[in-house]
Amino acid sequence: MLSLFEEYGLAIFQANRRTYLNSALVHASAAAGSRSSVDMSAAVRAYFDVQLVDGYKSPVTGETKGATNTISMKTFPDYLFVQVQKFAYSTSDGSMKKLDIDFEVCEQLDLGAYRGNGKLAHEECLPDSAETTGPPPIPAKLRAVANELISMGFGEDASLRAAFVSNGTAEVATNWLMENIEDPHVNEKFVMPSGTPSSSGIDPNMVGAIVEMGFTEHQAKHALKQVTDVAGAIEWLFSNMDNIPVESAETGESSASSAQPEPSATAAAPARHKKYKDGGEKYELIGMISHMGSRPDSGHYVAHMLKEGKWVLFNDEKVALSQDPPKKLAYVYLYKRV
Secondary structure, rough: EEEEEEEEEEEEEEOOOOEEEEEEEEEEEOOOOOEEEEEHHHHHHHHHHEEEEEEEEEEOOOOOOOEEOOOEOOOOOEEEEEEEEOOEEOOOOOOOOOOEEEEOOOOOOEOHHEEEEOOOOOOOOOOOOOOOOOOOOHHHHHHHHHHHHHEEEEEEHHHHHHHHHHHOOOOOOHHHHOOOOOOOOOOOOOOOOOOOOOOOOOOHHEEEHHHOOOOOOOHHHHHHOOOOOOHHHHHHHHHHHHHOOOEEOOOOOEEEHHHOOOHHHHHHHOOOOOOOOOOOEEEEEEEEEEOOOOOOOOOOEEEEEEEEEEEEEOOOOEEEEOOOOOOHEEEEEEEEEO
């Protein structure tokens, strides 16, 4: 009997008061002629499960023995968006394919088991930095994205460079590589940046990674003064583009900062920390977005919302009660804290 295998999953990151579950790979199989089905509970467990980090070098012992990584949630927002990646890139032509899968969604979602408690009493934090004799190892997240690109026919160094520039986002990495495939430098030997900061205290490699995403150098540097990692800086830019001071044409510095005196070493401003609203870990399904069409780059999206105990369909300007909402077929689910 033939089996049909589909891949997709759930991952988690926070943006303002929203939390997206967008995942680790989960495999589903079904007999030929029937639809594949994946249980949401299994997908969530797979994401939070312990993951191996190959090539990890201890900053304490200097040994490269690998490590394990676990993910937990520090805060729980009022509303939770769950994005199901029901698409995959074809290894033959690089196009995006829609996966025809039923998603056994949970009406009630309890994430209490995944709340993080910070450093435990018996644990010891690793030092912030370590003396190294060579470039740092390539993170498993970037290596995984690069391997996807390599399977599509791209060179290893070009794939690693695209994975680094995109901060490990497969779709962004693919688009970047397609746009820069004619660049003679794209296939040069890729070495993972060591993160040595410049005289201004901002890592030029991090600035370059943000610039590769379409932002200016001035915007990248300003964002890295607010948030110290590439992904966080890009997120900050999307939310604060109107708050970036205008760059001075003569000095290249922000006009707002050039008019202010240089702060003294003893009066350094306190570090900024993001604040997230926190609450209970239990949620109920109140909405979803579905896609109608055979391809992810075409078709039509509709939304369903639970209003006063009844599901309501929103299809452009048309609004109607839904007798049988397609809960198994949605791409995005909206949960509200109970």
